Amino acid sequence: MYDSDKIIPGLIIFVGLMTFPIWSSIGKAEPKPEPKIDTPAINQMVKKQCVEDTHFMKTSHMQMINDWRDKVLRDGERYYTNSRGEKVMMSLQNTCMKCHSNKDKFCDTCHTYTDVKPYCWDCHIQPKGIKQ
Amino acid sequence: MAMTFSFFAVIAIVVVALIGALSGLHFVFGVILPYAAFAIFLVGFVNKVLNWASSPVPFRIPTTAGQQKTLPWISDSKLDNPTTTIGVIGRMVLEILFFRSLFRNTSTELRSGNLVHGPAKWLWLFALIFHWSFLLIALRHLRLFVEPVPFLIQGIESIDGMLQVGSPPIYISDLLIIAGVTFLFMRRVILPRIKYISLAADFFPLFLIFAIAATGILMRFVFRVDIVGIKTLLVSLANFSPVVPDGIGVIFFIHVALVSALMAYFPFSKLMHMGGVFLSPTRNMANNSRAVRHINPWNYPVKFHHYDEYEDHFRDVMKDAGLPLEKE
Numbered sequence: 001m002y003d004s005d006k007i008i009p010g011l012i013i014f015v016g017l018m019t020f021p022i023w024s025s026i027g028k029a030e031p032k033p034e035p036k037i038d039t040p041a042i043n044q045m046v047k048k049q050c051v052e053d054t055h056f057m058k059t060s061h062m063q064m065i066n067d068w069r070d071k072v073l074r075d076g077e078r079y080y081t082n083s084r085g086e087k088v089m090m091s092l093q094n095t096c097m098k099c100h101s102n103k104d105k106f107c108d109t110c111h112t113y114t115d116v117k118p119y120c121w122d123c124h125i126q127p128k129g130i131k132q
Numbered sequence: 133m134a135m136t137f138s139f140f141a142v143i144a145i146v147v148v149a150l151i152g153a154l155s156g157l158h159f160v161f162g163v164i165l166p167y168a169a170f171a172i173f174l175v176g177f178v179n180k181v182l183n184w185a186s187s188p189v190p191f192r193i194p195t196t197a198g199q200q201k202t203l204p205w206i207s208d209s210k211l212d213n214p215t216t217t218i219g220v221i222g223r224m225v226l227e228i229l230f231f232r233s234l235f236r237n238t239s240t241e242l243r244s245g246n247l248v249h250g251p252a253k254w255l256w257l258f259a260l261i262f263h264w265s266f267l268l269i270a271l272r273h274l275r276l277f278v279e280p281v282p283f284l285i286q287g288i289e290s291i292d293g294m295l296q297v298g299s300p301p302i303y304i305s306d307l308l309i310i311a312g313v314t315f316l317f318m319r320r321v322i323l324p325r326i327k328y329i330s331l332a333a334d335f336f337p338l339f340l341i342f343a344i345a346a347t348g349i350l351m352r353f354v355f356r357v358d359i360v361g362i363k364t365l366l367v368s369l370a371n372f373s374p375v376v377p378d379g380i381g382v383i384f385f386i387h388v389a390l391v392s393a394l395m396a397y398f399p400f401s402k403l404m405h406m407g408g409v410f411l412s413p414t415r416n417m418a419n420n421s422r423a424v425r426h427i428n429p430w431n432y433p434v435k436f437h438h439y440d441e442y443e444d445h446f447r448d449v450m451k452d453a454g455l456p457l458e459k460e
Contacts, residue, residue, distance in 0.1 A: 001182065001185045001186050002185055002186070002187070002188050002189070002429060003185060004185065007181065007182075007185045007411075010181075010410060011178055011181055011182075014177070014178075014407070015174060015178065018173075018174060019174075020274070020278070021274065021277035021278050021366075021367075021370040022370050022371075022372075024278055025278065025279070025367065025370050025371050028279070031279060032360075032364055033360060055358075055379060058358050058360070059356035059357060059358055059359075059381075060356045062299040062300055063298075063299060063300075063356070065299065066298060066299035110359075110360050112280075113279065113360060113363060114275060114276070114359050114360060114363055115275040115281040115285070115286055115289055116300070117289075117290065118299070119296060
């Protein structure tokens with residue numbers, strides 16, 4: 001083998017970079033986010049359900065909220081009819097946050113876990129007692 | 133033919149993954165396949181480089197793309213014709229990060245009867261766009277493998293999504309990689325002489341990377357998936373304690389199958405230029421053959437027989453024959 005003084009360190013660096021997720025996780029517990037839904041408003045509900053079903057909310061809430069913003073601010077529509085035929089007011093603070101008042105235990109758990117930084121709170125006032 | 137074959141090869145991967153995911157083989161497509169592909173990638177890559185390293189480079193063959201170092205009052209081109217290790221490192225950095233060789237690309241055309249040489253930068257520009265966005269996308273994906281997400285990755289993420297168009301926001305690198313891969317494909321289709329020399333091995337990686345980018349974008353904007361479930365799976369893969377959560381969308385398994393195909397194909401394909409660029413003898417050698425003696429590593433030891441020894445050997449015979457001698 002030729003130039004092993006350069007090629008071997010190069011290969012070690014390559015393998016080190018490629019396996020970064022493996023060795024950087026050694027000795028760390030695997031924290032799986034568990035968003036809490038035990039707010040006073042949710043606890044009072046007889047049937048605990050969101051505006052749409054859980055799977056849809058989990059995967060697509062960001063698209064829905066973005067859509068709501070456009071409808072309210074650009075088209076002046078204030079009500080959303082969901083798949084159950086109910087009319088819901090399209091409002092982050094008055095609809096979403098009425099039940100999910102625990103931003104730090106609900107929104108932030110998954111958003112921090114997947115490094116998502118929504119810019120909701122650039123305009124909206126976030127619930128009190130939570131540091132940005 | 134080459135194009136059709138490559139196209140249907142990629143379609144076949146998609147179909148196999150689709151059928152597999154729909155029939156519930158989530159462990160196969162979510163755990164076994166990526167593990168196997170990653171192992172092939174790492175072992176194959178290292179093996180290939182070691183194989184290259186076993187071949188000697190007989191001569192100093194750097195491309196002399198500028199004035200060589202000569203008399204002190206003639207300024208030499210330190211990056212395009214380096215004579216020192218620092219110069220070589222500078223040249224390699226420009227080559228690897230900014231594709232300097234490609235930047236120097238020229239085209240020769242016949243214009244109204246005259247042969248005209250001119251610069252040709254489009255390939256350089258789109259190659260740069262393609263490779264850099266590929267790198268950024270790969271780095272960005274670390275947010276789904278590592279917990280907590282490293283600061284640098286968070287920075288890349290926010291710069292890449294800074295347009296803040298829609299929710300989830302569009303990434304600039306997503307748009308750029310599609311532009312890049314489309315250009316690299318179109319030049320192989322539109323330019324007759326490039327089309328003539330294009331093989332399945334050229335089209336297949338392009339289609340594969342296009343399919344990876346397309347499924348990724350579809351997964352982000354159209355067929356939404358449970359991203360927390362995906363991160364749980366990927367972190368568990370990195371910890372070697374694989375768990376496949378329920379309710380991850382089918383498109384995720386298609387995306388993973390395509391990426392696995394790319395990783396497994398990588399060491400056996402032209403994509404090895406990722407490692408090969410570091411081992412290019414025309415770029416990584418100092419042009420110092422006027423200052424330093426280089427010996428071909430495969431030279432065998434030659435038995436010399438100097439005249440002194442020759443004379444010692446035959447002195448008596450030569451003396452008898454009356455031949456002139458250097459030493460009596």
